[in-house]
Amino acid sequence: MRLPYFDYTTATRLPEVLSLLNEYQEEAVLMGGGTDLIPALKRRLLKPRLVIDLAKIPVLRYIRMDGPMVKIGAAATLNDVLTSDSIRSYFPALIQAVASIGAVSIQHHRATLVGNLMLNTRCQYYNQSQFWRSGKAPCFKAGGQTCFAEERGEKCRSVYQSDGGAALLTLTAMVHVQSVNGERIIPVADLFTGQGEKPFKLEPSEMVTEILLPIPVGVAAGSYQKLRFRSAIDYPLVGAAATVEFNKDKTGVETARLALTGVSSAPLLIRQAGVWLVKNYNPAQGPEASHQVIAEAARLAMAETQLYPVDNIGATAAYRQKMIPVMARRAITAALN
Numbered sequence: 001m002r003l004p005y006f007d008y009t010t011a012t013r014l015p016e017v018l019s020l021l022n023e024y025q026e027e028a029v030l031m032g033g034g035t036d037l038i039p040a041l042k043r044r045l046l047k048p049r050l051v052i053d054l055a056k057i058p059v060l061r062y063i064r065m066d067g068p069m070v071k072i073g074a075a076a077t078l079n080d081v082l083t084s085d086s087i088r089s090y091f092p093a094l095i096q097a098v099a100s101i102g103a104v105s106i107q108h109h110r111a112t113l114v115g116n117l118m119l120n121t122r123c124q125y126y127n128q129s130q131f132w133r134s135g136k137a138p139c140f141k142a143g144g145q146t147c148f149a150e151e152r153g154e155k156c157r158s159v160y161q162s163d164g165g166a167a168l169l170t171l172t173a174m175v176h177v178q179s180v181n182g183e184r185i186i187p188v189a190d191l192f193t194g195q196g197e198k199p200f201k202l203e204p205s206e207m208v209t210e211i212l213l214p215i216p217v218g219v220a221a222g223s224y225q226k227l228r229f230r231s232a233i234d235y236p237l238v239g240a241a242a243t244v245e246f247n248k249d250k251t252g253v254e255t256a257r258l259a260l261t262g263v264s265s266a267p268l269l270i271r272q273a274g275v276w277l278v279k280n281y282n283p284a285q286g287p288e289a290s291h292q293v294i295a296e297a298a299r300l301a302m303a304e305t306q307l308y309p310v311d312n313i314g315a316t317a318a319y320r321q322k323m324i325p326v327m328a329r330r331a332i333t334a335a336l337n
């Protein structure tokens with residue numbers, strides 16, 4: 001498949017990029033590693049006038065500790081994340097999630113963590129070639145009035161399938177967003193619209209310049225568990241991330257967060273599961289009691305997501321729904337262990 005025609009910029013300074021975004025608005029797209037963007041361009045899912053390549057901006061490629069935060073620049077690659085000492089020490093759920101993205105070739109190419117977080121939603125009826133799609137009316141995501149994933153569906157049911165997104169949600173990460181008009185910090189939890197057609201709350205002139213990760217104060221642990229067809233390449237059918245912070249005497253957890261990806265148009269934070277674990281988890285009660293507490297937290301994840309999965313990303317909705325508590329349980333158990 002050939003790429004469509006577009007202009008390609010080799011801007012090397014952030015102010016230049018921001019002013020191009022301001023000038024071109026919706027007609028410009030940002031490219032991190034291009035591992036998701038290029039296939040989308042080839043399929044004519046996007047037809048930008050300008051592609052802005054962030055890999056040409058060396059000042060955006062960093063991972064550094066800054067006071068109570070670790071900061072990850074927009075051009076930092078997945079391999080930069082995997083080999084970063086600070087990320088490895090403090091954020092195991094993120095390391096496991098990033099290690100599961102695509103395949104080693106993607107992680108070692110130029111794919112970025114910001115590009116992963118900003119991954120567009122996907123659907124088996126939308127992520128197809130122009131020729132394949134030409135046999136059907138445009139769906140909501142393509143600007144039409146129908147959804148093929150759900151009979152008489154009234155909204156776009158495309159799915160957010162970023163592995164990193166779920167982990168970042170449990171780590172209370174934030175994004176630094178900049179435009180020519182100024183800058184703002186948005187918690188990752190507030191970055192998503194929940195609507196498949198336009199998943200992010202960013203203006204066309206805005207870009208994410210870095211991800212901010214608060215360093216845990218106490219002893220923290222985490223895990224990411226992914227269900228996919230093959231052990232490499234495949235996007236998650238269900239992904240579960242869990243992050244816990246233990247209390248000082250290790251008799252329980254001070255905070256617990258569980259998030260899912262691959263089940264809705266945004267990553268889902270299962271707040272009730274976290275609250276339940278904080279209230280009820282106590283390892284002194286023995287393995288059987290702990291198992292029951294974790295199983296209940298996982299059941300809460302299933303209850304909260306009952307409305308979401310439909311048959312749109314390869315496995316049936318029923319199977320994905322069934323696997324939600326399984327993946328949630330595995331993630332929580334691994335984090336607590």
Ligand SMILES: Cc1cc2nc3c(=O)[nH]c(=O)nc-3n(C[C@H](O)[C@H](O)[C@H](O)COP(=O)(O)OP(=O)(O)OC[C@H]3O[C@@H](n4cnc5c(N)ncnc54)[C@H](O)[C@@H]3O)c2cc1C
Pocket residue numbers: 029030031032033034035036037038039054074078100101102103106110111112113114115116117118119120161162163164206207208209233234235236
């Ligand atoms: C075969 C294959 C398998 C894959 N498997 C997985 C998988 O298992 N899990 C998974 O999560 N992903 C998977 N991916 C998708 C993709 O490779 C990764 O998500 C990757 O991390 C995306 O990063 P990138 O830098 O290449 O993003 P790009 O392709 O460059 O960009 C992705 C999106 O982010 C936007 N963007 C990029 N930078 C910014 C910025 N600074 N501000 C605002 N928006 C921005 C782009 O405009 C684009 O919409 C797969 C891709 C392929 C081709």
